Amino acid sequence: MKNDLKAVFAEMRISPKLSPRPQFVRNARIRMLNQVSPSNKRAYTPTLSLGLSLFRLALVIIVSLLLLGKGLIYTAGFSVPGGALYPLKRMNSTLFGTDNTAASGSFQISATPNPTSGSPR
Amino acid sequence: MRIHKRVDKHLVAKAKSADKAAIGKLYDMFVDRVYRFVFARVGSKEDAEDVTEQVFVKVVANIGGYEERGFPFEAWLFRIVRNQITDYYRQKRNNHVPLDVAIHVVDPSPRPEEWVVSRLQYEEVLAALPRLPNSYQEIILLKFVHEMENGEISKILEKPVDQVRVLQSRALAKLKLLLKI
Secondary structure, eight states: OHHHHHHHHHHHHHOGGGSOOHHHHHHHHHHHHHTOOGGGOOOOOOOOOHHHHHHHHHHHHHHHHHHHHHHHHHHHTTOOTTSTTHHHHHHHHHHHOOOOHHHHHHHHHHHSOOTTTSOOO | OOSSOOOOHHHHHHHHTTOHHHHHHHHHHHHHHHHHHHHHHHOOHHHHHHHHHHHHHHHHHHGGGOOOTTOOHHHHHHHHHHHHHHHHHHHHHHSOOOHHHHTOOOOOSOOGGGTTOOSOOHHHHHHHGGGSOHHHHHHIIIIIISOOOHHHHHHHHTOOHHHHHHHHHHHHHHHHHHHTO
16 A cells, blocks of 8 residues: 555656646746846856865965965075074974075074083083 | 655756856756646646746756755745745736636536546646645645655655655545545
């Protein structure tokens, strides 16, 4: 009996007896499309899917962070001991060396132990 | 298995920008389903045609304001269908129904010559539907005839999914009771 009801529901879904008259479908379509007003027509611009939008946002954030990091490292190259960015300069030179020649020179001078400041033997 | 696919987002976006071809395509996709739903609710071919046409006129008038945001186009459309049927019954209630029309109530029980055929017919279900509360009729048509998901139905009926689930089983039980199955 349960299957009977299922079969009836399926029949209601597809039975041609329950579908609209083709003439009505055609005429109603024409009348409906005549109601479409071109006045509120806006150009259609396809938008990105949610996944693609998130990927684009993530890419922008990553590139921005990389640029910011690089900028900080570059600025840190000119810092002097006691400056806010000096630890970054030390860390950068310890990990990767430094590619800023001016900063590299000043760092080397500051990092080299002063032979005159050592305690005399 | 669902007999229909989810509506293409780009098609809806084009329809929103008053693209006649896109609106026509949406109409072609849904006119049959909308008509079947309406016919099952109003029980007359002429009225079902009128209501179906009014639904699509409303779609054209309002599609510019449709925003998806977790509300599928299909659910939006069927909410319009639902409102249109409510309007239809409201107008009908206000109109005087002549007695000779009113007494033509369909008797869902089989005629004597049909008693030998035990298989359930869709006409019996259609005749039994109006004897159910509106919410039961809607849920039977949306869930079992149109095979919509509970999430979509909850958006159309503006009820939580849990309530939709409860309503489904109650509606089906009541229908079976009416059909004596």
